[in-house]
Amino acid sequence: MNILKEGGVTAAKGFKAAGTEAGIKYKNRKDMAMIYSEAPCKAAGTFTTNVVKAAPVLWDKEIVEHSDFAQAVVVNAGIANAGTGKEGYAYCEKTAKKAAALLKIPENAVLLGSTGVIGMQLPIEKIEAGVEKLAGGLQAATEAGTQAAEAIMTTDTVSKQAAVTFEVGGKTVTVGGMCKGSGMIHPNMCTMLSFVTTDAAISKELLEEAVKEDVKDTYNMISVDGDTSTNDTLLVLANGLAGNEEIVEKGEDYRKFCEALHYVNETLAKKMAGDGEGATALFEVKVIHAKTKEEAKILSKSVVCSSLSKAAVFGHDANWGRFLCALGYAGVDFDPEKVELFFESRSGRIQIYKDGTSTDYSEEEASKILSDPEVTFLADMKMGEASACAWGCDLSYDYVKINADYRS
Amino acid sequence: MNILKEGGVTAAKGFKAAGTEAGIKYKNRKDMAMIYSEAPCKAAGTFTTNVVKAAPVLWDKEIVEHSDFAQAVVVNAGIANAGTGKEGYAYCEKTAKKAAALLKIPENAVLLGSTGVIGMQLPIEKIEAGVEKLAGGLQAATEAGTQAAEAIMTTDTVSKQAAVTFEVGGKTVTVGGMCKGSGMIHPNMCTMLSFVTTDAAISKELLEEAVKEDVKDTYNMISVDGDTSTNDTLLVLANGLAGNEEIVEKGEDYRKFCEALHYVNETLAKKMAGDGEGATALFEVKVIHAKTKEEAKILSKSVVCSSLSKAAVFGHDANWGRFLCALGYAGVDFDPEKVELFFESRSGRIQIYKDGTSTDYSEEEASKILSDPEVTFLADMKMGEASACAWGCDLSYDYVKINADYRS
Numbered sequence: 001m002n003i004l005k006e007g008g009v010t011a012a013k014g015f016k017a018a019g020t021e022a023g024i025k026y027k028n029r030k031d032m033a034m035i036y037s038e039a040p041c042k043a044a045g046t047f048t049t050n051v052v053k054a055a056p057v058l059w060d061k062e063i064v065e066h067s068d069f070a071q072a073v074v075v076n077a078g079i080a081n082a083g084t085g086k087e088g089y090a091y092c093e094k095t096a097k098k099a100a101a102l103l104k105i106p107e108n109a110v111l112l113g114s115t116g117v118i119g120m121q122l123p124i125e126k127i128e129a130g131v132e133k134l135a136g137g138l139q140a141a142t143e144a145g146t147q148a149a150e151a152i153m154t155t156d157t158v159s160k161q162a163a164v165t166f167e168v169g170g171k172t173v174t175v176g177g178m179c180k181g182s183g184m185i186h187p188n189m190c191t192m193l194s195f196v197t198t199d200a201a202i203s204k205e206l207l208e209e210a211v212k213e214d215v216k217d218t219y220n221m222i223s224v225d226g227d228t229s230t231n232d233t234l235l236v237l238a239n240g241l242a243g244n245e246e247i248v249e250k251g252e253d254y255r256k257f258c259e260a261l262h263y264v265n266e267t268l269a270k271k272m273a274g275d276g277e278g279a280t281a282l283f284e285v286k287v288i289h290a291k292t293k294e295e296a297k298i299l300s301k302s303v304v305c306s307s308l309s310k311a312a313v314f315g316h317d318a319n320w321g322r323f324l325c326a327l328g329y330a331g332v333d334f335d336p337e338k339v340e341l342f343f344e345s346r347s348g349r350i351q352i353y354k355d356g357t358s359t360d361y362s363e364e365e366a367s368k369i370l371s372d373p374e375v376t377f378l379a380d381m382k383m384g385e386a387s388a389c390a391w392g393c394d395l396s397y398d399y400v401k402i403n404a405d406y407r408s
Numbered sequence: 409m410n411i412l413k414e415g416g417v418t419a420a421k422g423f424k425a426a427g428t429e430a431g432i433k434y435k436n437r438k439d440m441a442m443i444y445s446e447a448p449c450k451a452a453g454t455f456t457t458n459v460v461k462a463a464p465v466l467w468d469k470e471i472v473e474h475s476d477f478a479q480a481v482v483v484n485a486g487i488a489n490a491g492t493g494k495e496g497y498a499y500c501e502k503t504a505k506k507a508a509a510l511l512k513i514p515e516n517a518v519l520l521g522s523t524g525v526i527g528m529q530l531p532i533e534k535i536e537a538g539v540e541k542l543a544g545g546l547q548a549a550t551e552a553g554t555q556a557a558e559a560i561m562t563t564d565t566v567s568k569q570a571a572v573t574f575e576v577g578g579k580t581v582t583v584g585g586m587c588k589g590s591g592m593i594h595p596n597m598c599t600m601l602s603f604v605t606t607d608a609a610i611s612k613e614l615l616e617e618a619v620k621e622d623v624k625d626t627y628n629m630i631s632v633d634g635d636t637s638t639n640d641t642l643l644v645l646a647n648g649l650a651g652n653e654e655i656v657e658k659g660e661d662y663r664k665f666c667e668a669l670h671y672v673n674e675t676l677a678k679k680m681a682g683d684g685e686g687a688t689a690l691f692e693v694k695v696i697h698a699k700t701k702e703e704a705k706i707l708s709k710s711v712v713c714s715s716l717s718k719a720a721v722f723g724h725d726a727n728w729g730r731f732l733c734a735l736g737y738a739g740v741d742f743d744p745e746k747v748e749l750f751f752e753s754r755s756g757r758i759q760i761y762k763d764g765t766s767t768d769y770s771e772e773e774a775s776k777i778l779s780d781p782e783v784t785f786l787a788d789m790k791m792g793e794a795s796a797c798a799w800g801c802d803l804s805y806d807y808v809k810i811n812a813d814y815r816s
Contacts, residue, residue: 052736052744083729085764118729119766184716184733193433225715226634226729228737285571307591307633307715308811309671315812321491321526322635325592328460329636336460337493356493396812397805403716404723 007163008145010175012199014038014241018150022130024123025116030151032127033075034134035195036103040069041237041360042204043111046219048232053236054082056112057233058220066113068109070237073195074088074099074131075113075152077180083119084228091140092121096345098128102135111175113193113233115154115180129267132161149178152193155277155402156182162267164260168253171198175260181272183403186223186305192219193266200257201240210258211236218265221297221390223305224276225399236261273391278398283313284376288387295332296381296388302330303390310395313375318366319341320352323377340380345372377399388404409668412584414425415571416553419584420444421607424546427559430538432531433524438559440535441483442542443603444511446784448477449645451519453626462490464520465641467500473563475516478645481603482539483521483560484509484530485588490638493809498528499590506536510543521561521601521641523588536669557586559602563685563810564590570675572668576661581608582698583668589680591811593632593715600627602642602676608665609648610655618666619644626673629705631797633807644669649688655730682782682797691721692784696795703740704789704796710738711785713799718803722785726751726774728760731785746813748788753780 011018015037022032045064047057062069074095081088096110103110114122138144149159164178181192183232204209215234240246247253274282285303303309306326312319320341328336341353347369352361369375375394418425423445430440443778447532455465471478482503489496504518511518512775522530557567571584589600610618646655655661682690693711698704713718714734720727728749736744749761755777760769777783783802 006772050733050736051738051740051742052732080729083732083744083765087765117727119732119761153605172803184730185739202767227714227716227733230729230733230736306635307807308635309807311811314808317813319527321488321638324460324491325458325526325635325638325786328458328638329456330459332459334459336491341474353491353527357491357495395808397808399715400719400722400805400808401805405725 002165003264004163004165006142007176008149008161008178008196009035009176009197010140010142010145011163012174012197012219014199014313015197016140017132017144017148018137018139018311019147020133020137021131022126024126027156030147031077032134032305033148033151034138035073035148035197036138037237037239039069039241040071041239042207043235043237044208045233045235046211046215050227050228050230052082052230052364054080054114054231055084055088055092056081056114057082057231058089060111060233061090063108063111066193069109070111071105071106071109072099072103073111073113073235076127077152077154078116079114079120079230080116080118081114081122084121085369087121092123092125093118093129095131098133100130111235115152115193115231118230152180154180154182156180156275157276160268160271162264164263166256168256168262169277171242171244173244174198175243175264177264179268179272181245182275183224183277184227184229185222185272185276186228192232192272195307196236196264198238199242200238200247201237201242201244202257206254207236207238210261214262214265218269222269223301223392224273226305270391273393275401276393278396279393280396281313281394282374283310283392285390286376286378288380288388289383290381291384293386293388294388298332299327299379300388300390302326304392307395313370314396316367316370318352318363318370324353334381334383338382341370342378344368344376344378345374349373361371410573412453412571412573414550415584416557416586417550417584417603417605418550418553419571419651420582421526422603422647423605424548425552425556426542426547427555428538428541428545430534432484432534438544438555439485440538441556441559443481443547443556443605444462444546445479445645445647447647447649449647450615451478452616452620453641453643453645454623455757458636458638460490460638462488462522462639463492463500464489464522465639468519468641471519472514477517479513479651480507480511481519481521484535485560485562486524487522487530488524488526488639489522489530491689492529492581495529502532502594503535503539506539507543510540519643519801521573523560523601523639526638553586560588560589562590562684564588566683568676568679570672572671574664574668576664577635579650579652581650581652582606583672585672587676587680590683591632591685592635592637593630593680593684594634594636595774600640600680604644604672606646607650608646609650609652610665614655614662615644615646618669622670622673627679630677630681631709631800632681634713644752651661662795664811678799681801684801685810687801688805689721690782690803691718691800693798694786696788697791698789698794699792701794702794704794706733706740706797707738707787708796710734711810712800718800721778722802722804724775724778726760726771726778732748732761735787742789742791744788750786751777752784752786753777753782755780772812
């Protein structure tokens, strides 16, 4: 597996992208993106489990489940097109129709994504004008993928991409993707806005299964604020242009594909967590030696979601009682006398809790470890062989600032 | 039912209290309290469901379940005596022994409570000296109850008491209580440190049942930060000195007792929520016309726990999409097109969402309503007859500030 440092949605063969300023809500920045594949794609997706689903989520579900193929994605930032009723859904139809006409593909091959404030209607003329600019500006260059990744940002502070290649029967296959997400991040059997493209030839069934399995260990293991959005969407498009023999069974080729997909998904998910609203650090929680994988996941997510643990990371304060407390209320039984707790980062590793109480650790050293931009809390449950990892970020003044006046 | 504006744990007949400076962790403030009853009490309690239980929680569970009676409570603030292993439990024994000797009651009639930082050992000499001062200073005056309520505060900004009287067969019965709680507040089938005293004569079985039922609608419906503490404790002591005929069945007398108990518990719970760490407002979430009570509770707690909704309250921003979103991910099915949403406070009431989208409301008016110190978000689910109410607070810069350097 070869990791492409620069690539994103245009890394795989036959994919083009563009980003443009449509003036939807922001001033002087790109706010619309398009992805287009030269060949029809098999599409798989996972969507928000929120009862309140944004209009583009309803639109995409229909296409992923019932269209013969997908070939383009149109995304806007600034307005989420959620809580917008029938009018909002009608704007999805208009947007897809416009893109379909310009790209000469069927309307039901156009996927959509929206992100931003809930409850406002889209300025449809601006959206249609944006679609026209995007269709005219599509390019296969790495730079075009980057422009698309920049255009879908909201409170994100950096754009987020990842790409990787692997060999199948002498053919190079590529998986690349981009995502956005910074607040209202707590995906549940679904994800944020994340778009992954691949030139792998793979059956629709296996593509769907690979995606469904992988989100459980990647996007579903991150949380910025515990709020599951109305717009969460992961779309994976496979156009088959790598020329590999189609992957139709769970052999070595499928394993390689899953590994590449996992790399891209996990990288994008961690980028979202680390760029959580107001975050000063990526907060990783590793739980090892749990009884079952499910329990390891529940324990790690409980800590990564704990406001008090997150605030302690922000304060570089090894206040381990809060982390232990969050393990304790997760809903999983364990023996507090046996558990061992550690903090680690590039600056080192320190054991802080053993035999039911504090170790004789140095607060100064612990604080130094917690001052890194990537901090790991490790809990060794001493119960079995299962482990899990969850990602989030610290809780800072800026999280409150961003969200006390997000709309203004 | 007559509400006593000033009373607390000394409001009921035969109860005395005291608060004192033991110098455990804070400087120049009271940090230890004692409650004592002239007569032996029936005791009921609910405790944290956290797997990691503080030493005094383990101690109290034993007494409530197995002692013939309880007669005193000793509480300290500053150190939680949680995550302290066998040494921490030994300090419970020492504290109870000291109090028992001074008060001339059995050791297993002394209940304990601790609150503060997790993981530090209690300075036992200071605790024992504190117990001596407290035992010597016990008084039945309202002021003594207030001193006890002040002594158990940690990050609380105000002390919290409530008391109420009612008549049973010509006898006046009183229920009074005090509590503390400001951060790490998300009680789960249990509560914070809350101590309720009553002179009612009531059977142990009915007292336990009344308490168990009432916490579900009071303490278990509040959340400051989603973190369920290791120390959550509610203790209710009934000494029977009101002289009423003992309540032994579920008739009118029991109903009156439950109503009084509910008033005290709900008042204390709301005081904790409104004084949540860094809070500028009490945030109330009412869900009406839900299908079942359980669903109404789940929906209201989902909104009251949402960081984004809490930040919107802090910003006085009627960003209703976040509140709708939090209803949507609660795990309860509903039709977003039918739900109606409102904000209300002493400044008025405004409908903000109907028929799947925004009403044409005035942002200025909504912001004025949200600027009150008590803000209610009301969701009318239009599905049935059940309702529930949850209480929390807004999310402010100060929450982060308090928790980024709580230990320093």
